[in-house]
Amino acid sequence: MTYLAVLAAACPDCLAGREARALVVSDAFWLHAWYAALPFAVVTVVVRWFARRLDDAGDPPEDTR
Amino acid sequence: MSSINPIHPSTRARTRLGPLVAAGLVLGVGLGGFVDGILLHQILQWHNMLSSTYPPLDLVTMKYNMVWDGLFHALTWTMCVVGIGLLFAAGRRADVPWSGRLLVGSIFGGWGLFNLVEGLIDHELLGIHHVHPGRDQLAWDLGFVIAGGLGLMLIGYLVGRTGRRAEAPGRHGSQVSHTVDAR
Numbered sequence: 495m496t497y498l499a500v501l502a503a504a505c506p507d508c509l510a511g512r513e514a515r516a517l518v519v520s521d522a523f524w525l526h527a528w529y530a531a532l533p534f535a536v537v538t539v540v541v542r543w544f545a546r547r548l549d550d551a552g553d554p555p556e557d558t559r
Numbered sequence: 560m561s562s563i564n565p566i567h568p569s570t571r572a573r574t575r576l577g578p579l580v581a582a583g584l585v586l587g588v589g590l591g592g593f594v595d596g597i598l599l600h601q602i603l604q605w606h607n608m609l610s611s612t613y614p615p616l617d618l619v620t621m622k623y624n625m626v627w628d629g630l631f632h633a634l635t636w637t638m639c640v641v642g643i644g645l646l647f648a649a650g651r652r653a654d655v656p657w658s659g660r661l662l663v664g665s666i667f668g669g670w671g672l673f674n675l676v677e678g679l680i681d682h683e684l685l686g687i688h689h690v691h692p693g694r695d696q697l698a699w700d701l702g703f704v705i706a707g708g709l710g711l712m713l714i715g716y717l718v719g720r721t722g723r724r725a726e727a728p729g730r731h732g733s734q735v736s737h738t739v740d741a742r
Binding site (some may be wrong): 515530531532537541544 | 672
């Protein structure tokens with residue numbers, strides 16, 4: 495494929511773009527979306543737990559006076 | 560309403576670190592995700608979001624991975640927005656110490672936490688991509704989890720601890736509001 499043909503194929507609404515978008519939608523989209531979101535979901539749960547634990551511990555900061 | 564005696568140390572005004580730490584951790588997750596996406600996906604081009612599922616060998620698979628990188632960045636952007644919101648909310652509270660070190664430590668902690676969780680889930684458990692695919696990919700993956708995950712969390716803990724020590728209650732600009740028991 496020549497350089498110009500590649501450029502033409504890569505335009506937003508040309509063959510490669512259409513194929514890629516169709517592949518994104520048709521190939522286990524929700525499973526892959528879950529894969530992408532899973533680390534964020536886990537860290538959100540950890541942060542919420544940790545922040546609550548920090549406040550529940552209730553130890554006042556050390557006095558620096 | 561709680562009554563607090565300012566003389567007795569056991570009943571002095573209580574500070575809440577949770578809101579500031581949560582804001583810093585969430586910001587760290589978002590900013591750390593951006594470092595991953597910008598540095599490893601785009602500048603170095605070591606991997607993409609689904610590059611072990613669909614290796615980017617031609618224009619279609621490159622664009623396919625580009626879409627998923629974009630969705631990944633959308634999630635990191637969302638975390639940054641949530642982190643800014645939490646930081647704003649924490650800044651309005653009088654019982655939250657306004658500590659730069661605690662915030663920076665929490666951001667490092669969040670960055671490390673993200674790398675640790677993302678490294679274990681995406682690289683090891685799901686195997687949808689690896690840090691640096693090839694012969695030594697396991698070493699790269701483990702190095703990422705240890706240095707990028709646990710190492711940054713340790714730095715965050717050490718920096719945050721100095722902030723926690725330095726900040727006494729009421730150094731926030733707005734003073735901690737409390738009711739003095741008049742008995």
